[in-house]
Amino acid sequence: MFDAPTSPHPTARVTTLDNGVRVVTDLMAGLHTASVGVWVDAGTRHETPDQNGAAHLLEHLVFKGAGGRTAQALAEDAESRGIWLNAATSYERTGFHARCIGEDVAFALGLCADLVLAPHLDANDLELERGVVMQEIGEATDDPADRAGVLHQRACFPDQALGLSILGEPDSLAGLNLDDIIAFRERTYASRAMIVGGAGLVDHDALVDFAQTRFGSLPARDPAAAEAARPVAASLVEARDSEQLNLILSIAGLPSGHPSMLALRLMTEILGGGMASRLFQDLRERRGLVYSVEAYAEMFRDTGRLGIAAGCSASQAGQVATSVREHLNAMAETGPTEAELARAKRVFGASMLMAAESPGARAEAAVSQTLVFGAPLTMEGVRQRLAAATVDDVRAIAKQALMEQLPAASAVGPKAGLEAAGAFATV
DSSP: OOOOOOSSSEEEEEEEETOOOOOEEEEEOOOSEEEEEEEEEEOGGGOGGGTHHHHHHHHHHHGEEEEEEEEEHHHHHHTTOOEEEEEEEEEEEEEEEEEEEEEGGGHHHHHHHHHHHBHHHHOHHHHHHHHHHHHHHHHHHHHHHHHEEEEHHHHHHHSSGSSSSSSSOHHHHHOOOOOOOOHHHHHHHHGGGGEEEEEEOHHHHHHHHHHHHHTTSSSSOOOOOOOOOOOOEEEEEEEEOOSEEEEEEEEEEOOOOTTTTTHHHHHHHHHSSSTSSSSSSOOOOOOOOOEEEOOOOOOOOSSSEEEEEEEGGGGHHHHHHOOOOOOOOHHHHHOOHHHHHHHHHHHHHHHHHHTTTTTHHHHHHHHHHHHHHSOOHHHHHHHHHHHHHHHHHHHHHHHHHHHHHOEEEEEEGGGGGGGHHHHOOOO
16 A cells, blocks of 8 residues: 555655765745755664663754854854754654745755764763753653653563663663764764755755755765564553553554555544544543543554553543453454544545645655655555545454554553553453
């Protein structure tokens, strides 16, 4: 279903420099602004346990100075032109991006290139940013939902890079020195891992020229490979004196780019994508078991998870876990109704169209799809696949997920509700 694009995208273009750096643009007619940046196909899953947090800490550290500018000069030069400059780290990618008006594309992209190619990596700055990230970890730990997510990732992928925290842990961060950060950067920030791109009011040929000037001299090199995922069935819980229990339950899903990924997306929408979804209507509206519930599909390059996150009272956690299992079984046995599938398609299609009007979303999509498929997908191609999806497609992917199982769970909250996670993970 989602093979590599065979027909040209009407607005997106991809050019690969001799050293492997790719340039991806998606022109949006009628706009006066653009979203541009540099993305590196490297993230947390390229770390070792003793390096945990290096990818995210590096992303922070480059903003302390790059390209001959101090941290203050970076901020002032960006904001003096109304440029919004930011970055983000995930398990598989780090992106440095800027939102700007069209006439400042070259300047904004130059700032992003400086962050990637010419950071001022300094030991004193490392100590300052280490402290900032420690506060970020503390904030995330204080949030029960965030903490449940960290525990769930660790439960699914124990003793491997994909189970590490993106922010790192206090102990791992404390052990990182500047040589570790530099070594991580040198190992992963390779030419064939880099994409220069943008969407909105962008000129593809101009971005190619820019990339050739700034990135063309990099040696042609592949980055270090990420450790393969080895998902397991497990649970992790953490007792906390709180009113509510945050519960995450999951089973095997699909890797990014899988032919059935659209059917999986539709299934998560039907299960727990909104107020009309099965889980919301049953667990909240009819039975009052939860305050919040949602289903999601998390996809990595070689693995994925079908997850359900819920907030409930400790006394009702067991009923929630049992009900989630029942709904998963029902989806595999009978699939969705035609009305449910039609509604999910409508939601998916509307979301796709709304995202298509955002330069930031278009740029991220073009980069992500190029990394997975080699080129951006066409809107018409996705629409055709969406229209062709059937009830049997959704039921088949639910059956496949339940056959593979690998149930995993995490919970953060009152001790009385924690055993629900373990019960789900051992079914």
